[in-house]
Amino acid sequence: MIADRYRIEPGTAVNLSRWDPADHTLAPEGKEAARKISKKLNRRLAELQQLLYAQGRHKILMVLQAMDTGGKDGAIGKVFRGVNPQGVKVTGFKKPTTRELAHDYLWRVHAHTPGMGEIAVFNRSHYEDVLVVRVHNLVPAELWSRRYDQINGFERTLAEEGTTILKFYLHISKEEQKRRLQARIDEPDKNWKFARGDLAERALWDDYMEAFEAVLSRTSTVHAPWYVVPADAKWYRDLVILDVLTGTLERLQMRYPEPEDRIGEIIVE
Numbered sequence: 001m002i003a004d005r006y007r008i009e010p011g012t013a014v015n016l017s018r019w020d021p022a023d024h025t026l027a028p029e030g031k032e033a034a035r036k037i038s039k040k041l042n043r044r045l046a047e048l049q050q051l052l053y054a055q056g057r058h059k060i061l062m063v064l065q066a067m068d069t070g071g072k073d074g075a076i077g078k079v080f081r082g083v084n085p086q087g088v089k090v091t092g093f094k095k096p097t098t099r100e101l102a103h104d105y106l107w108r109v110h111a112h113t114p115g116m117g118e119i120a121v122f123n124r125s126h127y128e129d130v131l132v133v134r135v136h137n138l139v140p141a142e143l144w145s146r147r148y149d150q151i152n153g154f155e156r157t158l159a160e161e162g163t164t165i166l167k168f169y170l171h172i173s174k175e176e177q178k179r180r181l182q183a184r185i186d187e188p189d190k191n192w193k194f195a196r197g198d199l200a201e202r203a204l205w206d207d208y209m210e211a212f213e214a215v216l217s218r219t220s221t222v223h224a225p226w227y228v229v230p231a232d233a234k235w236y237r238d239l240v241i242l243d244v245l246t247g248t249l250e251r252l253q254m255r256y257p258e259p260e261d262r263i264g265e266i267i268v269e
């Protein structure tokens with residue numbers, strides 16, 4: 001896998017200012033060449049997903065987190081293009097409802113984890129409960145500060161029960177976010193994506209970076225690793241995610257289930 005270098009080894013103290021959001025060293029030939037590789041990986045992903053579904057023995061959980069405009073929606077659309085929607089379940093986690101807030105923060109999340117043969121994609125996740133919640137002090141510090149260990153425990157449970165977990169932080173620069181937010185204002189077909197509140201969040205950029213560093217430093221584990229994906233260039237972002245995802249599925253060495261006994265002798269009348 002080319003993208004192993006973006007995996008955070010457990011116990012590493014991550015300093016995001018040392019991770020270049022515009023890095024594309026693994027695709028030295030640039031955009032067009034990378035897009036060709038992505039296309040192939042995408043076709044392979046479609047095959048692997050069919051195998052996963054047919055075999056029904058593995059569960060895949062993919063978590064996506066990023067700053068606003070980081071490209072979570074775009075990446076989901078690109079990575080899963082042409083993949084059978086039956087086996088892929090995407091869940092977006094918004095501001096919790098009153099009913100959700102009445103429960104513990106993992107309650108709404110657990111319900112959407114993958115079943116056998118499924119790929120579940122989380123567009124935002126339980127990590128919001130140590131990101132936006134931490135930055136805005138939505139719960140007292142003694143509550144959110146315990147959540148890193150709780151999350152590790154939760155993910156370990158999922159992993160021990162047979163779920164393969166992959167977590168992607170799409171890393172964009174503050175300048176790239178400025179460009180993308182401005183485009184949401186300037187281009188009418190993107191206006192719907194813009195909310196004034198996004199500017200208030202942008203003003204808290206440094207606090208968010210600190211919160212992401214804590215997440216990456218404390219919750220990258222052997223059973224649920226984080227990948228820091230350079231995401232200023234969309235084509236590189238997609239390539240890295242596709243590489244990690246297909247590489248992980250290949251390693252499961254899946255096989256189609258055994259056919260019915262002596263299937264070759266059966267004739268359909």
Ligand code: AMP
Nearest residue numbers: 093094095096124125128129132133138
């Ligand atoms: P979007 O992804 O643009 O639709 O925005 C979803 C919003 O929901 C973001 O502003 C998130 O920060 C917010 N959100 C998601 N999960 C939580 C949470 N657990 N607590 C508070 N806000 C959240």
Ligand code: MG
Nearest residue numbers: 068193195198
């Ligand atoms: Mg938004």
